[in-house]
Amino acid sequence: MAIRDTSAQDIPASPAAIARHRRRAPLLIAAAALMMLVLLAWVGRGWLSGSRSVSAERVRIAEVVRGDLVRDISADGRIIAANSPSLYAIGAGTVTLKVVAGDVVKAGDVLAEIDSPELLSRLAQEQASLASLQAEASRATLSARLARSNARKLLDQARIEQTAAQRELERYQRAYEGGAVAQVDLARARDALERAQIGTSHASEDAGLQGAAAGMDARNRQAMAARQQAVVEELQRQVDALAIRAPFDGQVGQVFVAQQQNVQANAAVLSVVDLSRFEVEIKVPESFARDLSIGVPAQLTANNRTHEATVAAVSPEVVNGEVSARLRFADGQQPPELRQNQRMSARILLDTRRDVLMVERGPALDAGTSAAWVVVDGVASRRPVEVGAASLNAIEIRSGLQQGERVLVSGAEDFGTDERVRIH
Numbered sequence: 001m002a003i004r005d006t007s008a009q010d011i012p013a014s015p016a017a018i019a020r021h022r023r024r025a026p027l028l029i030a031a032a033a034l035m036m037l038v039l040l041a042w043v044g045r046g047w048l049s050g051s052r053s054v055s056a057e058r059v060r061i062a063e064v065v066r067g068d069l070v071r072d073i074s075a076d077g078r079i080i081a082a083n084s085p086s087l088y089a090i091g092a093g094t095v096t097l098k099v100v101a102g103d104v105v106k107a108g109d110v111l112a113e114i115d116s117p118e119l120l121s122r123l124a125q126e127q128a129s130l131a132s133l134q135a136e137a138s139r140a141t142l143s144a145r146l147a148r149s150n151a152r153k154l155l156d157q158a159r160i161e162q163t164a165a166q167r168e169l170e171r172y173q174r175a176y177e178g179g180a181v182a183q184v185d186l187a188r189a190r191d192a193l194e195r196a197q198i199g200t201s202h203a204s205e206d207a208g209l210q211g212a213a214a215g216m217d218a219r220n221r222q223a224m225a226a227r228q229q230a231v232v233e234e235l236q237r238q239v240d241a242l243a244i245r246a247p248f249d250g251q252v253g254q255v256f257v258a259q260q261q262n263v264q265a266n267a268a269v270l271s272v273v274d275l276s277r278f279e280v281e282i283k284v285p286e287s288f289a290r291d292l293s294i295g296v297p298a299q300l301t302a303n304n305r306t307h308e309a310t311v312a313a314v315s316p317e318v319v320n321g322e323v324s325a326r327l328r329f330a331d332g333q334q335p336p337e338l339r340q341n342q343r344m345s346a347r348i349l350l351d352t353r354r355d356v357l358m359v360e361r362g363p364a365l366d367a368g369t370s371a372a373w374v375v376v377d378g379v380a381s382r383r384p385v386e387v388g389a390a391s392l393n394a395i396e397i398r399s400g401l402q403q404g405e406r407v408l409v410s411g412a413e414d415f416g417t418d419e420r421v422r423i424h
Helices: 015-049 117-177 183-240
Strands: 052-054 060-063 065-081 086-088 093-097 110-115 243-245 250-255 268-273 278-285 297-302 305-314 322-329 343-360 371-376 379-384 386-390 394-399 406-410 420-423
Touching (some): 110 268
Antiparallel strands (some): 065 278, 110 243, 297 305
16 A cells, blocks of 8 residues: 655745745735834833833722712711600609500600609608798797887887976976976976986887897798798609609600619609601711701601701711711601601702812822822823812812813722822
8 A cells, every 4th residue: 555645735836936935025024023013112111101010900990070069968867856855753662654655645644653652751741840930930920019019018108208207397397487396396307307208219219129129030930931831842843743744745755664663763764755856867977077067958868758857966076987967857848657766868968069070089089189190091190189079979170180081089009109100
């Protein structure tokens, strides 16, 4: 068996074909060299344009756009009662509950009663002391009247004696002038009149002093009785407060004690919720706290319905990087059948800036940033910028960037101090 060779497949080359092949070979070699040089130049420029290379998967780039920047705050809140006081035991004793949690009550309804023998005993003792002091005050008043009466009687007697002495002196004066009595008798009559005048003066002074002393003693007794009356009234108020009553129309919230439990004074017994007024409590990041103020408009959303509201209160302290705020429904905007601790979505509208340059907000471009990384042809370059107001997802660009430019918004933490970084 003979083995075939490739002589049947060989085609003789003509001298013209060999010449064309020899002329084409240098052109192909030159074209391949040129392509290699272009490739090396492109790669070299990429490497030379940045001293550091970062993967594009590790960064986020956004485009600078022009539009309306709405500064708002979004947060999840919970419904709380604007008026939800806890009612306390005025004294120690045994509690008898009249309601349970969830009961609807009217203002003045008795919610619980406290049996406090100690308080009742103190009231009885103070009432007895009051009765004794009132009796003493009445007796002092009567004694003052008697003292004034006696003093007036003595004064009247002294005045009568002075009048009699005056008439006696006049009679002796006429008799002396007629020669019927001696001069010594006239002198005695004059002395008698002078004694009567002195007695009248002393009686008048004594009447004033005795009246003042008696009045002072009576007033002291009355003041003691009035003081004791205040003590009794306070104890009576405390005894009346042993019956815990609803301060307004509402609903019983929580009951903190058990039936017939013995409680101490000032212990919480139950709470009452005012169903007519609810507020929404939210937590706001510390960075937005300085923009919050009472009266700022807000929107509350629940069950796909939006309700108008305003900021009613802002906490003055920061806790765990957040500030508490309360939102109050606008007049007529509170939905019915709200429940304590119900969740609601809140949006606080700070302000709206029309037709401004803005870009997506991120760690690399945030409030207080003075430089941005601008990406051109895969190379990020640091450029000074001035930023303005910031919302939750965008930040205003005042200068340094143009509309349509692409800016790095996150991932710049690996760039270090380099001014140019290649992104591949």
